[in-house]
Amino acid sequence: MTSSSSPSRKTLSKIATNRLQKELMEWQLDPPCGFTHRVSDNLYRWIIDVIGAPSTLYAGETYQLQVDFSDHYPMDAPQVIFLHPAPLHPHIYSNGHICLDILYDSWSPAMTVGSVCISILSMLSSSTAKQRPADNDRYVKNCRNGRSPKETRWWFHDDKV
């Protein structure tokens, strides 16, 4: 077995493409409940509609997730944000950034877009108050120059919403 060189960018990009094609195919066969992928030619940016689960604060409301993948996917986590207007939630900032550990430190390449979507929906469903995080204004101001949420050093809110 050969182990003497790091995987090159080209191999990674091939892995990313293969893997995304497989995920997309899987999604089309069996989409996660409450999510719709808007069809586009761009394999590296998915726009996904989310419908709030019944009998939760967000029941019937529709929001859009934008998921961006790098050449290093799935070794690197995708960048996931809510498009404007982002749902009012104690872990979601008004600029759409989401404070959820699996999108950053706890990402694993064995996770998928589908599993991320399900985590986000469960985060929404367990919310008991429609409000912004306490530090929303400060955080959003700091992100004005177009900073990606992946550059933030997240201090994760506790699990209880």
Next chain:
Amino acid sequence: MDSEDDMHDANDLESLDDDFYSGETGMGSDDGDGDYEFGNNASDDSDDGNLNRQQENYTVLSEDDIRQRQEEDITRISTVLSIERDHACILLRHYKWDVDKVHEAWFANEESVRQTVGLYENPVARTFSRELLCGICFERHPCDRMCAASCGHFFCYSCWRGYVSTSINDGPGCLMLRCPDPPCGAIIGQNMINLLASNEDKEKYSRYILRSYIEDNITSKWCPAPGCEYAVDFVMGSVNFDVSCNCSHNFCWNCTEEAHRPVDCTMVAKWILKNSAESENMNWILANSKPCPKCKRPIEKNQGCMHITCTPPCKFEFCWLCLGAWTDHGERTGGFYACNRYETAKQEGEYDEAERRREMAKNSLERYTHYYERWATNQSSRQKALQDLQNMQNVQLDKLSDTQSQPESQMKFITEAWLQIVECRRVLKWTYAYGYYLPENEHGKRQFFEYLQGEAESGLERLHQCAEKELQTFIDSSGPSKDFNDFRTKLAGLTSVTRNYFENLVRALETGLNDVGESGNQPTCSRSSSIKSGKGKNGKTRTIGGTTSRSLDDGNHSHWSCESCTFANTKSSMVCQVCHRRR
């Protein structure tokens, strides 16, 4: 320089030619001060104790030492627990390289340790099929193209390589890498890394393991000097935090700032913060040139000591700090070279410099400025002394041993003098931070403090003069000088006296100046001979800048101060113990 060889040299030479030594002073050996005897001011016996304690409470480790210790620890755990070295390394990392903790936890509950660390014994998932789906690339691969950690979650080699490489290039977190299967906590050890990573990444990983041994271990730290690769292992619980790295950097093990005895870490942090806050206001002070107080031509300070002589034809001698005539700092006014009298300077208000300051800043800044300027001056004097020491060792000693036709091994007293100067500048520097924080209303303590600081400072100035200017005449002379042996005696004596002054100062400040009596003008320092000798000074009243300060004399007229070197001799001796001048 190998000090033991030098010592043998010295001893051999001594037996061959006794004339190298001025006989009765008993300075037979050129290393250590323990051999010097100055009448009743016999060497302080706690010195050796200090030295030993310092050597015992820390160890400097090179990279090889670190690797060796790490290997030894891994071997111990691997042997005692009967597990693979790879697993022993994982356990040690988890328990911050504390061998005892690993033992304790393992023998208390092996199963629970395995679960927490992620070292599984029996794979959770096991498979016997010939082809498997890789959970990362979602492709099927034959089993021999796949591998798994102790949990048995299989992924293909290519995905593993991407996973491992991404993690290693993300930083030291790769030491805690776990199986990619989301809820699985199986740890990935070095064996598996070596199987999957590129050579470059393997190298990075092994550096992280080495770094972890120092950075995660609560008893060790890297030397903070830029570019230094030594680490220091510290005996926890030791009182003295000062450590000296093999790179010659001295630092405080506790806060990793440069060594700062006698002030404590909290005060150092406060002072450094204060300096950075004030630094904008301070820029004007740091200008390295001042006008000569007499002829007004700008003078740049280029020697380490505070005694400045203006260029000819003026030749005015003055003190760099207060710009006062140097004659005011001499024996005539009480035998002190010191210039630490802020209160006096403020009262007098005669100096241009002081007036300028008054215009530029408010009272508090002015007070801070006083201490900061002296702190910074001692800092740069220390740097200068370090350079001088290097120059001395690299060039001057060679030259000197030529002109005086004496072997270089006989010049060690000069190196020792300069090492003492460097150390004194360091201590003195921090006494100014101490002085800044010493409450103004504690008059007794302040007075005692300034007295001790003055003593130390004047001792240092004498030593510096001798090691800088007097030495130069011997270096420049055309042939051997008969005065050279006297010079040796004097400089070695001054070095020893100054060391004592500074040790007393450090001790007094570290104990919070608690030896000072209620009356405030009766400083007593129970067992320090040199303080007493300092107080002796023929019972003269100390006068500074025309203002009479309260007498610090304890009425003990048992000493006389030498006119030439100011060494405090016992009454019984008629000749100065240091410079042999008659009383």
